Amino acid sequence: MCRHLAYIGPPVRLGRLLTDPEHCLVRQSYAPRRQRYGTVNADGFGVGWYAEGDPAPARYRRAGPIWGDASFADLARVVRSEAVLAAVRDATRSGADGEAAAAPFAAGPWLFSHNGAVRDWPGSAADLALGLPPRELLELAARTDAALVWALVLHRLRAGDDLGTALAEPVQELSAAAPDSRLNLLLTDGAAIAATAWGDSLWYLADPGGGGRTVVASEPYDDDPRWREVPDRTLLTATRTRVALTPLKENHL
Numbered sequence: 001m002c003r004h005l006a007y008i009g010p011p012v013r014l015g016r017l018l019t020d021p022e023h024c025l026v027r028q029s030y031a032p033r034r035q036r037y038g039t040v041n042a043d044g045f046g047v048g049w050y051a052e053g054d055p056a057p058a059r060y061r062r063a064g065p066i067w068g069d070a071s072f073a074d075l076a077r078v079v080r081s082e083a084v085l086a087a088v089r090d091a092t093r094s095g096a097d098g099e100a101a102a103a104p105f106a107a108g109p110w111l112f113s114h115n116g117a118v119r120d121w122p123g124s125a126a127d128l129a130l131g132l133p134p135r136e137l138l139e140l141a142a143r144t145d146a147a148l149v150w151a152l153v154l155h156r157l158r159a160g161d162d163l164g165t166a167l168a169e170p171v172q173e174l175s176a177a178a179p180d181s182r183l184n185l186l187l188t189d190g191a192a193i194a195a196t197a198w199g200d201s202l203w204y205l206a207d208p209g210g211g212g213r214t215v216v217a218s219e220p221y222d223d224d225p226r227w228r229e230v231p232d233r234t235l236l237t238a239t240r241t242r243v244a245l246t247p248l249k250e251n252h253l
Helices: 014-018 070-078 123-130 134-138 145-158 163-177
Strands: 003-013 045-049 058-062 080-088 105-107 110-117 182-188 193-197 203-207 213-217 234-238 243-247
Touching: 003 014, 003 070, 003 110, 003 182, 003 193, 014 045, 014 070, 014 080, 045 070, 058 070, 080 110, 080 182, 105 145, 110 145, 123 145, 123 163, 134 145, 145 163, 145 182, 163 182, 163 193, 163 234, 193 213, 203 234, 213 234
Parallel strands: none
Antiparallel strands: 003 080, 003 213, 045 058, 045 080, 105 110, 110 182, 182 193, 193 234, 203 213, 234 243
16 A cells, blocks of 8 residues: 655655666565565656755656656656655556646655555545545545545644654544554655554664765665664654654554
């Protein structure tokens, strides 16, 4: 169910992260090595990045598979950024939302992706959805579980929660309302990254030298021995020079 990646560090070509490595996100869209559910991520893709001096990220999203988009290959060859979030999608359910359903979702300075599925969607999450202000429900980006998860996260961000809390609380609420959901979430504001490992693989690569960089991804894009796997039921928070792992507890109603 999807693959995603976030990067913060010195300026880097998008291609260096997404198209060049042997096991890059493009390859993960059709031949992932560590994906536990599904084998092909061809239901859309997207990449968001930050330009110098602009806190609001740009996005490029499409409804089709990443490997078939020649324009993206050109973009990845020339665009450089200090912060990136990208994803390839395997839809929980087929639908007509097109690229609106493709991560990353965005608001203000934030980019977000969900790798997984809410069990028994949509009924299982109805009470949580009704807890949101009506305007936020009307602003849902798409009719998907990922879009609702994003709305729950965004509600907390706008209320002042830090990145880690904004992910951890909805994960625990959703796990109580919809047990056995897979809730690997990924969030950045261009300066830091937060992610959850909850039902699928998550790895990170930390390189504090050379200005510092951190990559967080569903799976390693190369065979660098510095990649480390994140234990399941864990919150990861990271900057360029620091990675912290915090165990998450499963709530029960």
